[in-house]
Amino acid sequence: xxxxxxxxxxxxxxxxxxxxxxxxxxxxxxxxxxxxxxxxxxxxxxxxxxxxxxxxxxxxxxxxxxxxxxxxxxxxxxxxxxxxxxxxxxxxxxxxxxxxxxxxxxxxxxxxxxxxxxxxxxxxxxxxxxxxxxxxxxx
Amino acid sequence: xxxxxxxxxxxxxxxxxxxxxxxxxxxxxxxxxxxxxxxxxxxxxxxxxxxxxxxxxxxxxxxxxxxxxxxxxxxxxxxxxxxxxxxxxxxxxxxxxxxxxxxxxxxxxxxxxxxxxxxxxxxxxxxxxxxxxxxxxxxxxxxxxxxxxxxxxxxxxxxxxxxxxxxxxxxxxxxxxxxxxxxxxxxxxxxxxxxxxxxxxxxxxxxxxxxxxxxxxxxxxxxxxxxxxxxxxxxxxxxxxxxxxxxxxxxxxxxxxxxxxxxxxxxxxxxxxxxxxxxxxxxxxxxxxxxxxxxxxxxxxxxxxxxxxxxxxxxxxxxxxxxxxxxxxxxxxxxxxxxxxxxxxxxxxxxxxxxxxxxxxxxxxxxxxxxxxxxxxxxxxxxxxxxxxxxx
Numbered sequence: 001x002x003x004x005x006x007x008x009x010x011x012x013x014x015x016x017x018x019x020x021x022x023x024x025x026x027x028x029x030x031x032x033x034x035x036x037x038x039x040x041x042x043x044x045x046x047x048x049x050x051x052x053x054x055x056x057x058x059x060x061x062x063x064x065x066x067x068x069x070x071x072x073x074x075x076x077x078x079x080x081x082x083x084x085x086x087x088x089x090x091x092x093x094x095x096x097x098x099x100x101x102x103x104x105x106x107x108x109x110x111x112x113x114x115x116x117x118x119x120x121x122x123x124x125x126x127x128x129x130x131x132x133x134x135x136x137x138x139x
Numbered sequence: 140x141x142x143x144x145x146x147x148x149x150x151x152x153x154x155x156x157x158x159x160x161x162x163x164x165x166x167x168x169x170x171x172x173x174x175x176x177x178x179x180x181x182x183x184x185x186x187x188x189x190x191x192x193x194x195x196x197x198x199x200x201x202x203x204x205x206x207x208x209x210x211x212x213x214x215x216x217x218x219x220x221x222x223x224x225x226x227x228x229x230x231x232x233x234x235x236x237x238x239x240x241x242x243x244x245x246x247x248x249x250x251x252x253x254x255x256x257x258x259x260x261x262x263x264x265x266x267x268x269x270x271x272x273x274x275x276x277x278x279x280x281x282x283x284x285x286x287x288x289x290x291x292x293x294x295x296x297x298x299x300x301x302x303x304x305x306x307x308x309x310x311x312x313x314x315x316x317x318x319x320x321x322x323x324x325x326x327x328x329x330x331x332x333x334x335x336x337x338x339x340x341x342x343x344x345x346x347x348x349x350x351x352x353x354x355x356x357x358x359x360x361x362x363x364x365x366x367x368x369x370x371x372x373x374x375x376x377x378x379x380x381x382x383x384x385x386x387x388x389x390x391x392x393x394x395x396x397x398x399x400x401x402x403x404x405x406x407x408x409x410x411x412x413x414x415x416x417x418x419x420x421x422x423x424x425x426x427x428x429x430x431x432x433x434x435x436x437x438x439x440x441x442x443x444x445x446x447x448x449x450x451x452x453x454x455x456x457x458x459x460x461x462x463x464x465x466x467x468x469x470x471x472x473x474x475x476x477x478x479x480x481x482x483x484x485x486x487x488x489x490x491x492x493x494x495x496x497x498x499x500x501x502x503x504x505x506x507x508x509x510x511x512x513x514x515x516x517x518x519x520x521x522x523x524x525x526x527x528x529x530x531x
Binding site: 012023024025027058059061063064065066 | 166215
């Protein structure tokens with residue numbers, strides 16, 4: 001924070017720093033991260049409408065009821081993807097990176113993931129790293 | 140400008156819901172909103188499909204660590220595929236949420252509205268006070284690194300000096316509110332404390348001490364509002380919103396008197412005119428003034444025209460504002476006793492008045508019969524106020 005007392009008085013320099021933040025996960029969020037450790041993707045099912053949400057959460061947004069059982073999700077596929085050539089500071093990447101939104105058959109919601117192999121829409125993938133971010137490989 | 144105080148639809152309250160107010164709640168902000176909203180729907184006897192629109196209130200995004208908090212909270216607040224809006228007037232948000240819900244119904248646009256307010260502040264490290272770092276003038280004020288506590292310390296000091304008020308007299312607010320909070324099952328900091336406890340607590344920023352101030356909290360609150368015919372269909376003991384008011388005094392906090400909350404006088408007069416209240420100190424039976432600091436409750440009782448200027452501390456000492464007094468103030472326990480998840484705290488105060496007028500306040504119920512109640516919040520850059528008048 002400063003101004004240039006010598007020359008110009010046309011601007012004031014300061015920063016807006018980011019604060020640290022602890023995000024609590026909630027019960028469903030904890031279950032999701034435990035699932036990653038176990039090499040599983042958990043979704044959570046609404047007993048009223050039968051819909052499964054990923055990531056799992058506390059409630060169904062339509063029935064507005066608490067969700068019930070956790071289910072292990074299978075058959076991940078690429079809904080859409082993009083290929084990134086520059087990083088967010090404008091530097092050209094040595095190797096382009098593909099990022100996809102991964103969905104599971106019959107499940108509401110999706111997860112972002114790095115993709116290995118030739119990404120394409122509706123292609124089935126295999127999860128090769130259960131982490132955040134997720135890594136998947138086109139099969 | 141004179142606002143049009145004649146509206147087309149009378150608005151009733153059908154239900155309310157609160158989460159516990161606590162520091163470090165496990166639930167995410169969305170989940171807190173869901174818990175409160177679900178409880179309000181249950182109390183109203185409605186399902187989400189019955190709701191026409193949703194109004195969400197939350198203070199600065201940075202508290203929850205997510206930008207666009209209105210959108211973020213929407214699915215937990217029942218907003219999916221409905222008309223959703225988020226209101227934000229700083230600390231005054233909690234009462235602006237039901238006011239906004241009110242005009243959705245009063246205008247005839249909607250019949251049933253779910254209003255939800257949420258704040259999660261305990262995740263901010265090292266302390267949520269840092270979130271206020273950038274609300275000041277970036278050039279003439281921010282370099283001194285102000286925080287709200289020392290700004291309010293100056294306001295408190297000015298109030299004390301102007302009317303010759305002793306700190307001991309102000310401390311009685313903290314004693315009263317924490318005592319009232321013992322009866323509130325949602326409260327974070329209830330307790331039997333004494334004036335000496337307040338006076339001996341740690342000095343933070345003179346004259347503000349630890350027990351003069353409300354805590355850091357997480358929590359959510361929700362209400363269901365409905366048009367008159369719907370309200371009468373669902374309940375035999377309706378509570379009506381009869382007056383609303385909100386104003387901004389000055390957008391620059393040094394631009395106003397520190398000893399008297401004129402921002403509130405204007406808002407209160409608007410709400411009273413709409414509700415047909417001519418003598419607030421005779422016609423109001425119970426009040427929830429905004430009390431993030433103990434002196435602020437006194438300040439606001441004066442702004443609400445319930446006490447004369449500089450008179451609130453003397454009435455307080457006589458027991459005028461106790462649960463069995465003439466006009467009980469903060470029967471819920473207020474922000475000092477229940478906690479201060481900002482937007483949720485203001486809506487909690489509105490809900491407290493609803494409980495009183497409905498007669499469902501349990502152990503918090505005030506001794507005298509009540510007909511008219513007022514809730515109020517305060518915010519923006521400390522010079523905006525929101526007021527809501529309810530009757531049974």
